[in-house]
Amino acid sequence: MKYYFAPMEGITGYVFRNAFHEYFGPMDKYFTPFVSPTQNGCFTPKEYRDICPENNPIPGVVPQILANNAEYFVQTAKELRQMGYEEINLNLGCPSGTVVSKKKGAGFLSVPWQLDAFLEQIFEQVEGRISIKTRLGMEDPEEFEGLLEIFERYPVAELTIHPRIRTEYYKGTPHRDMFYRVAKRCRLPLCYNGDLWTCKDIDEVVKESKVEALMLGRGLLRHPGLLAEYAGKDWGGTGRVQEFSDRLFEDYTEVMGEHNAMFKMKELWLYLGTYFAASEKEIKPLKKAGDAKEMKQAIRRLLAKSETDRAGVELND
Ligand SMILES: Cc1cc2nc3c(=O)[nH]c(=O)nc-3n(C[C@H](O)[C@H](O)[C@H](O)COP(=O)(O)O)c2cc1C
Known part of the structure; x- marks a missing residue:
């Protein structure tokens, strides 16, 4: 395939x-x-x-x-x-x-x-x-x-x-x-x-x-x-998504400056958020972030929460 x-x-x-x-x-x-x-x-x-x-x-x-x-x-x-x-x-x-x-x-x-x-x-x-x-x-x-x-x-x-x-x-x-x-x-x-x-x-x-x-x-x-x-392989989980997101933000910033890079990241997170955030409420701090520090923090929190939610689901299974 x-x-x-x-x-x-x-x-x-x-x-x-x-x-x-x-x-x-x-x-x-x-x-x-x-x-x-x-x-x-x-x-x-x-x-x-x-x-x-x-x-x-x-x-x-x-x-x-x-x-x-x-x-x-x-x-x-x-x-x-x-x-x-x-x-x-x-x-x-x-x-x-x-x-x-x-x-x-x-x-x-x-x-x-x-x-x-x-x-x-x-x-x-x-x-x-x-x-x-x-x-x-x-x-x-x-x-x-x-x-x-x-x-x-x-x-x-x-x-x-x-x-x-x-x-x-x-x-x-x-x-x-x-x-x-x-x-x-x-x-x-x-x-x-x-x-x-x-x-x-x-x-x-x-x-x-x-x-x-x-x-x-x-x-x-x-x-x-x-x-x-x-394919049944380990895809790296939220840790890999965090690294990917950090890297992407860094590369966008280099190419188009922080303001536009944030715009790009927020756009991408509209998609990522539908998988990694449990609700609209969880994605809100990311949407509202006014600078790079706030945005990175919001992403980190969101992914950490996603990790614990998933671990909870596995424990309950
Ligand atoms: C924001 C956006 C931009 C797109 N840009 C293009 C494009 O430049 N060329 C193209 O052939 N299709 C474009 N598409 C269509 C996608 O390539 C794809 O056919 C569509 O999203 C359906 O596939 P998916 O359900 O896997 O996303 C675009 C779709 C979206 C949502």
């Missing part, structure tokens, strides 16, 4: 990927949040910092492109190839209004004939592996029948499916049955993505689909040791 870290704009940038790799890795692949090429052809400074080889010493990094213009995609893919990336991922899943209205991301799925022409050009002109990350469609999961027919015309290196439609964003339950149906007959290498929160979720998808690759996002942000736990 292969395991991938999902791309998450604003969260899984290079600082995060590098720290995660050190404390909870390795993952087989780390997809970067998308770069969005324009007619200027070059990356924004922020995009460049995230994908440049100097900031990405870990193996398995796959840059993602959001585009519906074949020329821009090809140009960007060539630059990424020159940087040494062997696989490039195409984003056909982003549900955001501004992206979709430009017929990019999930919006591109609403114009299948244009998507087909785009794929024809990029697969003809780009050397190396192109993978795709897609939703089932814009408004109806059944749209995927036609879309799969298009994808299968090309040598897609791997097709990651997040089995929701655009209008569902990240809410509700993914259409896993649809994914299982596709997995039975799809000729392309497949990867499943969506709502893998627990070992039970992982087990179900693996058993029902026989898929050989899984991509996880929020499940790993919530519980970074989830995959080690699934």
Whole structure:
């Protein structure tokens, strides 16, 4: 089985990927949040910092492109190839209004004939592996029948499916049955993505689909040791989370200053808190922390409490 870290704009940038790799890795692949090429052809400074080889010493990094213009995609893919990336991922899943209205991301799925022409050009002109990350469609999961027919015309290196439609964003339950149906007959290498929160979720998808690759996002942000736990290994417990959190805060501070680093950490702890805090009340001091010292103290207390709560549960078992 292969395991991938999902791309998450604003969260899984290079600082995060590098720290995660050190404390909870390795993952087989780390997809970067998308770069969005324009007619200027070059990356924004922020995009460049995230994908440049100097900031990405870990193996398995796959840059993602959001585009519906074949020329821009090809140009960007060539630059990424020159940087040494062997696989490039195409984003056909982003549900955001501004992206979709430009017929990019999930919006591109609403114009299948244009998507087909785009794929024809990029697969003809780009050397190396192109993978795709897609939703089932814009408004109806059944749209995927036609879309799969298009994808299968090309040598897609791997097709990651997040089995929701655009209008569902990240809410509700993914259409896993649809994914299982596709997995039975799809000729392309497949990867499943969506709502893998627990070992039970992982087990179900693996058993029902026989898929050989899984991509996880929020499940790993919530519980970074989830995959080690699934493999029956010691994942390091709250001590490891403490080290990871400290290191991440230090690295963010170096890159963007303490104020912004605190913002980033609070954002991440919105996810971690759903696993390590027993209630909203426990996470409050962290949310309200006004400086680094207060924030670190709040995290330490929260993790210590989580440790004793868990020990209590084990004793009672
Ligand atoms: C804050 C946030 C940012 C995201 N950014 C991207 C992105 O840049 N590219 C992309 O393909 N998907 C993006 N996604 C979607 C995730 O990669 C993933 O498909 C989604 O979270 C479902 O998987 P999960 O349930 O394992 O988190 C983003 C999701 C969230 C919540």
